[in-house]
């Protein structure tokens with residue numbers, strides 16, 4: 001999927017990864033086009049004074065910003081930043097383009113790369129210094145429109161994870177401390193990796209309120225001729241989503257790809273026998289591939305002469321291909337094919353006449369099974385607690401913790417301080433929209449004050 005690169009935190013995305021990215025993009029781009037998003041491309045570079053414009057949005061991140069200071073041998077008279085995100089690149093032009101309510105809503109999306117010079121342990125897909133994403137930036141006349149779109153996009157992110165990557169996620173709201181500092185509120189879809197017991201942010205959809213409108217003077221004349229400030233959202237998902245899928249479904253044989261994002265959904269392998277009619281066998285394989293492709297199923301033939309069938313089985317299992325079809329002399333004689341599932345290893349012989357129908361059923365079955373299995377594993381990690389001791393025990397047990405919280409930032413900071421360690425501190429992951437009942441009198445696990453809500457806590461990536 002990737003090749004390591006000679007700059008730390010940078011990776012080469014090879015076809016097996018890029019094809020997955022492109023399948024996700026195909027779905028997401030079509031969906032936002034239905035919401036009237038328009039494609040844009042803004043420059044990679046942003047000047048220092050523009051980048052610094054939205055103070056509290058940038059100050060916490062300044063070390064992560066990469067700068068261009070020279071061209072050839074000569075210094076630039078002023079350093080230029082490489083975009084770590086594009087709010088400050090875009091919004092001076094939103095200010096110029098938006099005059100009247102007739103210019104609203106403005107709906108801008110760009111598919112691009114961004115650079116963040118992170119220092120904590122670089123990890124392929126999960127944390128890299130350059131990554132691919134889409135960033136949506138929308139502008140509305142009213143808060144109601146912005147609030148509605150934040151959730152529409154969050155639902156698309158849930159679909160990316162659950163319907164395509166087969167990764168269960170929780171929709172919720174970030175705390176004031178964890179939200180995007182430049183915004184009004186942040187919603188996110190949160191995933192969880194049982195093996196490491198860490199939460200991971202899957203995607204974010206922010207309502208920016210009127211903060212950036214104030215900073216960049218983005219105002220419009222409403223129907224009554226009054227001038228007022230716009231309401232904005234921004235939202236993104238990144239190539240990190242591929243890493244979450246890999247960690248969620250991978251097993252000791254290698255990748256396990258959900259069919260919806262598998263570059264090859266079915267690999268067809270001829271199984272020649274010493275004196276069998278290899279030409280006929282190969283012909284049957286080719287027609288199986290052709291029939292499947294005609295039906296819109298991503299099938300391929302592995303007819304390489306220099307590898308044994310067994311070697312091929314292992315290779316394609318390692319690459320996570322959902323279905324393998326074997327065709328040998330017996331299969332040929334019985335006008336059937338043998339199909340092997342990657343997710344649970346089951347083998348089934350089906351008549352060649354039923355090929356497309358059965359493959360579709362099997363692919364849908366694998367997609368559903370991967371999500372259900374991941375959901376069960378994730379749910380088994382969720383534990384509700386009431387006291388500090390239970391919290392610490394659950395944390396050490398690599399659990400995803402649902403805890404009653406007083407919703408005070410001081411307490412959040414205190415929990416971070418009290419759980420610091422080489423595994424990283426505990427933090428709030430999100431306050432799930434789906435709130436369990438909170439009996440009156442319930443107290444916060446960390447402060448003992450009256451609890452306001454149930455929140456997910458845990459260590460994270």
Ligand SMILES: O=C(C[C@H]1NCCC[C@H]1O)Cn1cnc2c(c1=O)CCCC2
Nearest residue numbers: 061064065084085116135180234235236
């Ligand atoms: O990027 C965002 C908010 C927003 N940006 C646009 C897409 C949605 C959402 O990610 C937050 N953020 C994260 N990380 C950084 C910055 C930053 O603004 C700016 C400086 C470098 C690091």
Ligand SMILES: [Mg+2]
Nearest residue numbers: 061064116118
């Ligand atoms: Mg960051």
